[in-house]
Amino acid sequence: MGGFSLFCFMFLLCLLGFESRGVSAGLGCNWGLQSTHRLPPDIVVRLMKDNGFDKVKLFEADPAALKALGKSGIEVMVGIPNDMLASLAGSPGNAEAWVQQNVSTFISKFGTDIRFVAIGNEPFLHSYKDMFIQTTFPALQNIQAALVKAGLGKNVKVTVPLNADVYQTDSGLPSGGDFRPDIHDLMLKITKFLQDNGGFLTVNIYPFLSLQADPNFPKEFAFFNNVANPVVDGPITYTNVYDANFDTLISALEKNGFGQIPVIVGEVGWPTDCDPNANIDNARRFNQGLLDRITKGQGTPKRRTPTDIYLFSLLDEDNKSIEPGNFERHWGIFNYDGSVKYQLNMGKGKSIVPAKGVKYLSRQWCVLSPSAGVSDPNVLSQSISFACQYADCTSASPGSSCGNLDPQRNASYAFNMYYQTMDQRKDACSFNNLSVVTTVDPSQPPCRYEIMIDIGKHELSASGSAKVAGTGSQLLISLMMVLALVTNGARF
Ligand SMILES: *[C@@H]1O[C@H](CO)[C@@H](O)[C@H](O)[C@H]1NC(C)=O
Ligand SMILES: *[C@@H]1O[C@H](CO)[C@@H](O)[C@H](O)[C@H]1NC(C)=O
Ligand SMILES: *[C@@H]1O[C@H](CO)[C@@H](O)[C@H](O)[C@H]1NC(C)=O
Numbered sequence: 001m002g003g004f005s006l007f008c009f010m011f012l013l014c015l016l017g018f019e020s021r022g023v024s025a026g027l028g029c030n031w032g033l034q035s036t037h038r039l040p041p042d043i044v045v046r047l048m049k050d051n052g053f054d055k056v057k058l059f060e061a062d063p064a065a066l067k068a069l070g071k072s073g074i075e076v077m078v079g080i081p082n083d084m085l086a087s088l089a090g091s092p093g094n095a096e097a098w099v100q101q102n103v104s105t106f107i108s109k110f111g112t113d114i115r116f117v118a119i120g121n122e123p124f125l126h127s128y129k130d131m132f133i134q135t136t137f138p139a140l141q142n143i144q145a146a147l148v149k150a151g152l153g154k155n156v157k158v159t160v161p162l163n164a165d166v167y168q169t170d171s172g173l174p175s176g177g178d179f180r181p182d183i184h185d186l187m188l189k190i191t192k193f194l195q196d197n198g199g200f201l202t203v204n205i206y207p208f209l210s211l212q213a214d215p216n217f218p219k220e221f222a223f224f225n226n227v228a229n230p231v232v233d234g235p236i237t238y239t240n241v242y243d244a245n246f247d248t249l250i251s252a253l254e255k256n257g258f259g260q261i262p263v264i265v266g267e268v269g270w271p272t273d274c275d276p277n278a279n280i281d282n283a284r285r286f287n288q289g290l291l292d293r294i295t296k297g298q299g300t301p302k303r304r305t306p307t308d309i310y311l312f313s314l315l316d317e318d319n320k321s322i323e324p325g326n327f328e329r330h331w332g333i334f335n336y337d338g339s340v341k342y343q344l345n346m347g348k349g350k351s352i353v354p355a356k357g358v359k360y361l362s363r364q365w366c367v368l369s370p371s372a373g374v375s376d377p378n379v380l381s382q383s384i385s386f387a388c389q390y391a392d393c394t395s396a397s398p399g400s401s402c403g404n405l406d407p408q409r410n411a412s413y414a415f416n417m418y419y420q421t422m423d424q425r426k427d428a429c430s431f432n433n434l435s436v437v438t439t440v441d442p443s444q445p446p447c448r449y450e451i452m453i454d455i456g457k458h459e460l461s462a463s464g465s466a467k468v469a470g471t472g473s474q475l476l477i478s479l480m481m482v483l484a485l486v487t488n489g490a491r492f
């Protein structure tokens with residue numbers, strides 16, 4: 001008995017130790033919903049569990065996702081879209097209603113393990129100008145008060161997901177980090193508030209965008225197993241931009257007296273299509289390097305203890321804004337349907353596994369008819385533009401996985417995307433009599449002619465009714481710090 005009690009006691013201590021850190025290191029992912037054909041939530045939850053994700057971040061309090069996460073054992077971060085900040089900042093009552101409807105209900109009714117609320121999404125992104133500068137902090141205060149009032153003050157912690165452009169470094173080195181001058185005081189107020197309430201900071205880090213934004217960026221430095229181009233910062237040698245970026249924030253925090261506040265990574269990942277650097281090889285190299293660090297419990301030079309990291313992203317989203325670039329729709333480690341894009345070791349020797357139980361539409365495609373008279377190229381190009389106005393043709397853009405198709409196959413690609421996006425409706429394959437339905441898969445690696453999943457809509461109306469909140473350009477970043485590193489940092 002004695003031994004058993006001692007074991008129990010130590011086990012408890014262990015648990016308490018974990019709890020008191022507030023943030024325990026885990027493997028998280030972002031679950032975005034900006035798809036025309038969303039995988040059923042229960043299938044997504046199973047997919048996350050099968051692949052070892054123990055945390056998930058949602059950009060909005062989607063009821064179906066929150067229900068499916070009930071009793072799943074997965075910890076949930078619920079995001080509040082930027083366009084809701086003004087109303088939540090405006091009145092404590094609005095914040096209380098939001099917490100009641102979007103947090104309390106799901107915890108009590110469905111057993112959803114909501115642990116974190118993310119206030120806004122990169123609200124201080126430079127390109128948003130000052131749109132959310134006035135509302136973010138009051139919304140944070142009101143939501144925190146509402147959580148306390150709802151009796152959730154202990155279990156649900158608040159955070160603000162920040163773009164890496166809220167800090168910069170004038171020296172070009174991570175040790176020179178400080179907050180951007182225009183929001184310096186605001187960042188200190190927010191950080192103090194988070195610290196006082198047991199919250200934490202969340203930062204999104206995108207080595208891919210560093211590379212994409214600057215042709216002179218040293219490519220190897222974007223990856224974890226880089227052997228060239230280290231950056232020497234006093235006693236620390238940085239071998240990758242992820243560490244350098246994260247530690248620039250830590251330096252900013254230390255400089256302002258917040259060296260102890262927990263910081264997690266809310267988004268990090270690599271897309272697979274629609275940019276010269278967005279491909280399977282680079283995505284695998286980056287994400288495998290990231291997963292290996294997580295498995296090893298590795299932190300950064302300035303923060304040795306590991307932190308929570310949420311991979312961006314779980315699934316591709318074909319209705320995401322492409323304002324930052326066509327690659328925006330290709331961040332998933334899985335295709336939109338939960339099929340595996342590339343091999344990944346998820347840790348503990350486990351390979352990535354695909355979604356189970358996915359129902360597809362029939363194995364048929366809409367293609368350019370072999371007998372189509374394409375004598376009038378205008379008619380063809382009009383048909384393609386029409387299709388691509390409603391369907392995602394990003395993979396057929398130059399330099400992408402279907403970017404080298406001949407004009408016939410290119411037309412077929414567009415026709416098929418439209419046909420599939422319209423759930424294979426009969427009238428969705430009738431481009432001025434130029435198209436036919438075929439049961440022969442036109443795919444030729446690496447170009448995939450998609451078949452959409454069955455969302456129960458075959459002959460129903462074409463207009464997607466799914467409402468998608470969230471900010472399309474959540475990933476639009478100007479990486480000032482990285483530019484500073486490149487332009488000022490003489491090291492490379
Ligand atoms: C959350 O709660 C508010 C009530 O304040 C409601 O209007 C909103 O639709 C809910 N759902 C989401 C996804 O925010
Ligand atoms: C192929 O189709 C895309 C739209 O899907 C269009 O932007 C592109 O110009 C076309 N290319 C060729 C070679 O026809
Ligand atoms: C398509 O073909 C049918 C029959 O061959 C014809 O009646 C119809 O007018 C054609 N439609 C177009 C838009 O060319």
Ligand SMILES: *[C@@H]1O[C@H](CO)[C@@H](O)[C@H](O)[C@H]1NC(C)=O
Pocket residue numbers: 034035036319463464465466467468
């Ligand atoms: C796609 O996004 C647009 C703009 O955000 C939205 O209006 C539309 O309803 C979405 N379509 C689907 C099918 O989700």
